[in-house]
Amino acid sequence: MPSESRTRVRFAAVGDLHCRKESAGTLRELFVQAAQAADAILLCGDLTDYGLPEEAKVLADELAAVKVPIVAVLGNHDHESGQAARVVEILATAGVRVLDGEACELHGVGIAGTKGFCGGFGRGSLGPWGESAIKVFVNEAIQEALKLESALAKLRTPSRIVMLHYSPIVGTVEGEPVEIFPFLGSSRLEDPLLRHPVTAVVHGHAHRGCLEGLTVNGIPVYNVAKPLLQRTDPQRPGFRVLDIPREA
Ligand SMILES: [Fe+2]
Numbered sequence: 001m002p003s004e005s006r007t008r009v010r011f012a013a014v015g016d017l018h019c020r021k022e023s024a025g026t027l028r029e030l031f032v033q034a035a036q037a038a039d040a041i042l043l044c045g046d047l048t049d050y051g052l053p054e055e056a057k058v059l060a061d062e063l064a065a066v067k068v069p070i071v072a073v074l075g076n077h078d079h080e081s082g083q084a085a086r087v088v089e090i091l092a093t094a095g096v097r098v099l100d101g102e103a104c105e106l107h108g109v110g111i112a113g114t115k116g117f118c119g120g121f122g123r124g125s126l127g128p129w130g131e132s133a134i135k136v137f138v139n140e141a142i143q144e145a146l147k148l149e150s151a152l153a154k155l156r157t158p159s160r161i162v163m164l165h166y167s168p169i170v171g172t173v174e175g176e177p178v179e180i181f182p183f184l185g186s187s188r189l190e191d192p193l194l195r196h197p198v199t200a201v202v203h204g205h206a207h208r209g210c211l212e213g214l215t216v217n218g219i220p221v222y223n224v225a226k227p228l229l230q231r232t233d234p235q236r237p238g239f240r241v242l243d244i245p246r247e248a
């Protein structure tokens with residue numbers, strides 16, 4: 001654990017673990033390396049493959065040896081079986097703090113997290129107009145943006161990390177087929193990042209996206225989807241280390 005006098009804190013971030021029942025024994029080494037390389041671990045959603053409690057138990061076992069703090073957000077896969085609450089409960093028992101529109105502080109750095117949602121980017125964003133099903137869909141993205149806004153508003157630390165599963169910008173989904181961009185994130189998630197000071201954003205979901213991008217106000221955004229990290233550099237350990245100053 002860093003001393004109070006330490007000026008920087010390292011976070012190992014990775015998303016899209018897609019842990020399955022047969023993943024037992026395959027993620028342990030990744031977490032050991034992440035805990036050695038950083039002061040805390042950030043898991044950016046799609047923690048499980050089908051959102052099954054059995055998968056969450058396997059992941060909890062894989063994380064058992066980790067002694068540094070672990071913070072997570074859920075992804076769409078973690079909702080697939082309608083048992084997301086049980087997944088959160090199992091991970092919480094294993095010491096994982098799952099953020100769903102909440103904030104926490106680690107070693108003097110604030111962390112705001114929520115899953116986010118899709119709907120597209122910029123002028124291509126879907127609007128709440130027409131059929132009620134469209135309005136419900138768009139409202140989900142609006143609610144996730146509001147959750148991120150309220151989480152950020154609770155933080156008082158000079159440095160803040162935002163954790164999402166879906167991307168808040170188009171830049172880090174580029175590389176994916178353009179036809180599916182609207183399902184990979186939403187510019188609505190970028191709005192709170194323009195109103196609150198944020199040091200860095202991490203997200204996953206776009207397995208074939210781009211590693212880095214910037215919000216319109218210049219905040220670095222990192223796509224830490226594990227398949228992307230590993231495909232981009234097979235020598236890479238499978239997570240990204242953020243070196244964050246405690247003072248902004
Ligand atoms: Fe994924």
Ligand SMILES: [Fe+2]
Nearest residue numbers: 046075076205
């Ligand atoms: Fe996903």
